[in-house]
Amino acid sequence: MRFIFKTAYLQDIRLFQHRGQVFWYGLLGLALLAAPWWASEYFMSQLHFICIYSIVGFGLMMLVGFTGQISLGHAAFLAVGAYTEALLQAAGVPFVVSIACAAAFSASVGVIVGLPALRLKGIYLAISTLAFNVIIEEIATRWESLTGGSGGKHVSAVSLFGWKLESDSEFYYLCLALTVLCCLACINLLRSPTGRAFVAIRDSEISASCMGVNLAKYKTLSFALSAALTGIGGALYAHKISFISPEQFTLLASIELVTIVIIGGVGFLHGAVLGAAFIIVLPQLISIAKDYLPSAVATTGLQGVVFGLVLIGLILFEPMGLYGRWLKIRTYFELFPFYRRGMFRRQKSYMKSERLR
């Protein structure tokens, strides 16, 4: 068992709470930095995707997990980021500027999408974001002079200050650096007043506003931030795939992004990374498993079925997601042998004041 004695307020603000965390995150960091030496070419490619989807996951987690606003249209922000990057790169804009523009443009689109969030809640907000996804998809298909229509658009490798990042490992370091930066930005925000205002809106809008939280401002801000992160993810995605077309940003892609958050664990930044890793690795595991399964089972629909089952199973048995499961396992060993089954069960509160308006 580990006892943390708190002697200064700074201890609660610091990034790492104790030496154990420094050690394990350090080890993880080293392993990731050394990935080009130990990972196969194939695995490197998966790591690219995990990084990209983690960034998108952070964005969605800020919105869904911390501000409590649902979005079923995040693939549209991915598209906005990807197309902005593709067009700016074609126009010869340097990468540092173009990715910032992708984030900024995506954020401003996010503000527009966030506007209905001031009036809509729950399922209605989901429907309006879903409609937005369809609109963006349609624009990407029809505006052929700009986007190349369904014929798609080619994107070449990133060139950073005149240095072309053509190899897998160079692009990997770029993705990894951006993932770490985005993660740090999210952590910083969550330990400052803005992040707390998000959480307040998630848990009780009425009392958030009584505490002086401007609901309109912070909901819009959350949408903008979420869109900006997704835009960054989209820009990297464009470079990774090197070819973008509207059918990569459909409603199904949006649902896949929401799955990252739910599988990983709603309300935990770790969840975004775990969820991203999960949805990248699972299809690979399924395709490996297909070799050993009878041909009647090993059809193309298998992946959809497994995804659906995993999602339903998690919602039923582990609403806190993969990270929640990990927390339980860790607590079990930390407290051994004093862990009780009900430790993470939350007391139901039946008393809720009448929801005002």
Place this chain on the structure above:
Amino acid sequence: MSFFKVEQLGIRFGGVVAVNDVSFEVNRGEVFTIIGPNGAGKTTIFNLVGLIYPPTSGRIEFEGRELTGMAPHRVAEFGIARTFQNIELFEHASVLQNLLIGRHRHRATSLWQELLFLPSVRRREIEAREAVEKVIDFLELAKYRDSLVAGLPYGVRKVVELGRALATEPKLLLLDEPSSGLNPEETDDMAFWIEDIKKLLGITVLMVEHDMNLVSRVSDRVLALNMGEVIAEGTAAEVQSHPAVIEAYLGGAVK
């Protein structure tokens, strides 16, 4: 200039007149209580004062400024904090985080500073924490500091909500039935705290309450409402013995 003034306040929901022509003044440093039978319009007045409902008539003034027509979050900026009858805490956050949200109106850092977590943000965070720790000390919440609100018993949540309101450093504190759902001991504690809030912190309290023991113990002045209208105003003893109040609670005398 009066500290807090409500003038001819009224609101109707469709054909129902919930509050009609209610006027009262709260002086700086007193505990002012609104009583009345169920459905008298007490909580509605609170929601009007908190700007959650727009009034159909009348005006609300705080330190000479008119509040009516402002966005609800502005109320906190002026130094008015409230608690809710049935507790509206941030369930999935710790007690400490709940209280820190109370510091929201004192924030002074921009989004960019926060994204980078500059030393200025760190310093402000420590200051916020120090202010919150004072409230934790005051309300004896130290042992619940890091627990999630969702797992706390009802009585403690009630105190946490009071603490969250105090963390905003209000000038006027609105308490909506501070003793509802509390056992006699906890109600007793609540009475001590309300007295201390008035005497030690110098915060003016406007509250709605049913428990007459608590009311007569802490209130300087009491206002009785029935059917959305003022029926009596005065000290607790005066109001309790007022014939209109007795009639409102117990019904009229048989003739």
